[in-house]
Amino acid sequence: MATEQPVSRVEWVRPDSLAANDYNPNVQPPPEFRLLKISILEDGWTQPIVVFDDGSGDKPTIVDGEHRWRVSQDPEVAALTGGLVPIVRIVKARGQRIMSTVRHNRARGAHVVTRMATLLRELLEAGDYTADEIAFLMQMEPEEVDRLADRAGLPTRIARGTDDFSKGWIPG
Numbered sequence: 001m002a003t004e005q006p007v008s009r010v011e012w013v014r015p016d017s018l019a020a021n022d023y024n025p026n027v028q029p030p031p032e033f034r035l036l037k038i039s040i041l042e043d044g045w046t047q048p049i050v051v052f053d054d055g056s057g058d059k060p061t062i063v064d065g066e067h068r069w070r071v072s073q074d075p076e077v078a079a080l081t082g083g084l085v086p087i088v089r090i091v092k093a094r095g096q097r098i099m100s101t102v103r104h105n106r107a108r109g110a111h112v113v114t115r116m117a118t119l120l121r122e123l124l125e126a127g128d129y130t131a132d133e134i135a136f137l138m139q140m141e142p143e144e145v146d147r148l149a150d151r152a153g154l155p156t157r158i159a160r161g162t163d164d165f166s167k168g169w170i171p172g
Helices: 030-043 066-071 075-080 094-106 113-126 131-137 142-151
Strands: 011-013 049-052 061-064 085-090
Touching: 030 066, 030 075, 030 131, 049 066, 049 094, 061 066, 061 094, 113 131, 113 142, 131 142
Parallel strands: 049 085
Antiparallel strands: 011 085, 049 061
16 A cells, blocks of 8 residues: 555655765765756755664664755755655665665766757757757756767757867868
């Protein structure tokens, strides 16, 4: 039954009532952390933090969502929900929690360059966003936007509005 699933029991709690686990192998570089902040600011909270709570009175331990928990303490993110974060609780043995953390991290997949290039082309051709807006909202370097736009085979150079090629290269 659906009510037996953890996601059916989302709660809103203060971030300081939670504790990080001592085994998370996932590290998030600063650009991805900034992207996570923008994602929550733009889209809201779309995924709760998964916590282990054995009912002992200790702080529930984060199984998945440590980076969401960390970014929740940013004033702009906290303002969205009065400083609260969404959680779901699970009760599992330590070994099961470790495996759950790894599964959550690895199941997210990876982006394929050609698909990203196609999506970028669609966004640029639609004209709703400039290349600079896309770079900010997707936390990409301007050069990355340019490379992906070029890879997608844009018929005209709309990524940065550059009409000239370098004089150091002459087509033959």
